[in-house]
Amino acid sequence: MPDNIIIAPSILAANFARLGEEIAAIDAAGADWIHCDVMDGHFVPNISFGADVIRATRPLTTKTFDVHLMIAPVDSYLETFAKAGADLITVHAEAGPHLHRSLQAIRALGRKAGVSLCPATPESAIQHVLDGVDLVLVMTVNPGFGGQSFIASQIEKIARIRNMIGDRPIRLQVDGGITSDTAAAAVEAGADVLVAGSAVFRGQGRADYAGNIAAIRAAAMADRATNAQLARAIGRMIAADGDGKELASG
Ligand code: DX5
Ligand code: ZN
Numbered sequence: 001m002p003d004n005i006i007i008a009p010s011i012l013a014a015n016f017a018r019l020g021e022e023i024a025a026i027d028a029a030g031a032d033w034i035h036c037d038v039m040d041g042h043f044v045p046n047i048s049f050g051a052d053v054i055r056a057t058r059p060l061t062t063k064t065f066d067v068h069l070m071i072a073p074v075d076s077y078l079e080t081f082a083k084a085g086a087d088l089i090t091v092h093a094e095a096g097p098h099l100h101r102s103l104q105a106i107r108a109l110g111r112k113a114g115v116s117l118c119p120a121t122p123e124s125a126i127q128h129v130l131d132g133v134d135l136v137l138v139m140t141v142n143p144g145f146g147g148q149s150f151i152a153s154q155i156e157k158i159a160r161i162r163n164m165i166g167d168r169p170i171r172l173q174v175d176g177g178i179t180s181d182t183a184a185a186a187v188e189a190g191a192d193v194l195v196a197g198s199a200v201f202r203g204q205g206r207a208d209y210a211g212n213i214a215a216i217r218a219a220a221m222a223d224r225a226t227n228a229q230l231a232r233a234i235g236r237m238i239a240a241d242g243d244g245k246e247l248a249s250g
Contacts, residue, residue, distance in 0.1 A: 005220045006171070006193040007213055008033035008066050012048055013146045013197035019053070023060050026200065029209035030217070033064040035175070035195045036086075037146075040071035043095055044144035051077070051084040058085030068116065068175065068195075070143050071095065075102050082109040090114030090137050090173075093125045103132050114173070118143060119151050123161050133170055135193070136161055140186070141176030146197040150177030155189045162190025180219040187220045194220055 009031045014022035023034060036054055041047040058065060067086035071077060072095040081089055089106045093099050093115055106113035114135035115126050119142060126136060138158050141148035154174075162172055173193035174186040183194055200212045 003224070004192070005187060005217060005224070006032040006173075007200075007217055007220075008035040008173070008193055008195045009200040009209075009213065010035040010037055010146065010175070010195050010197035012037040013201040015201075016049075020057055020060050022201070022206075023057050025206040025209055026213070027061040027063055029206070030213045031063060031200075033066040033088075033193070034061060035197075036065060036067045037197075038067060038069050038071060038081075039144065043072040043092065044070045046144045051080045054081065054086060055084040064088060066090070066114075066195075068114075068137065069095070075105060078102070078105050079109060082106070082111050086111060088112040088114055088135060090116050090135060092116045092118065092143075093121055094118055099126075100129050100132065103129055107132065114171075116143075116175075117157075119154055123157055123164060126161075127164065130164060130168060130170070135171040135173055136165065137173040137175055137195075138191070139176050140174055140178070140182075143176070148177055150179075150182040152185075155185055158186060158189035158191055165190075178216065180215040183216050183220040184222055187224070 009026045037048055038050060039046045039048040064087045065085055066088045067081055068090045074091050074095045089111050091102045096102060103113045103115060112134040114137055115129055115133050116137035116139060118139050138154055140150050140154045158174060171193050172191050173195060174191040175195035178194050178196040179199040194216060196216055199216060200209060203212060
């Protein structure tokens, strides 16, 4: 599992009237990736924005554009999103009958490929594509809207998927209801990319974004820090066992 945690603010929660400034602000505030939620009013019961918005805002930052497609059908739009500037394109396992083909198409376009699971979908749905993806996205809300509550039953699924991934170089992303209260449980289960919309864009204004991102990152890293401290302590004990000094001195 990678040591670093990626924080990916979802621009779904941004002020759309000032979207460019909002993206520049989260970039400056410490966002690692820019998460773009594309909704079609068919796969999910909401319509957000499409490739033109991604094309227009792509030049505003050098950060990874992480494009989460909640659309069906999806295959006929992949090239458009790739050309608009998506670095990573995630499709839903539930969005069509030929998931493997969709993921191959994304990689053939030279982009990283992600696969997402709705809360109701078991991890067995992606077993056959694990050798062809760069990211797995576990939804911790029913997709369609920001600001919903984290569905805790997905924690065990995250842990099972982390186990399925094994040593493959695949990021494990969690999306929906992530706050400084829920981030630690997701990371402890094995997530290493956290999407957060309302928890990043809340507050009195853009001056709050850096603090919001830092609070999520700190909560996510708390578990890692504990493990790192434990590892250092164990290392000291092993070393001391060899020379007989440190254990004696405590
Ligand atoms: C939901 C989207 C999420 C959403 C997250 O369908 O995929 O990315 O914007 O928003 P919060 O963090 O507010 O739950
Ligand atoms: Zn999303």
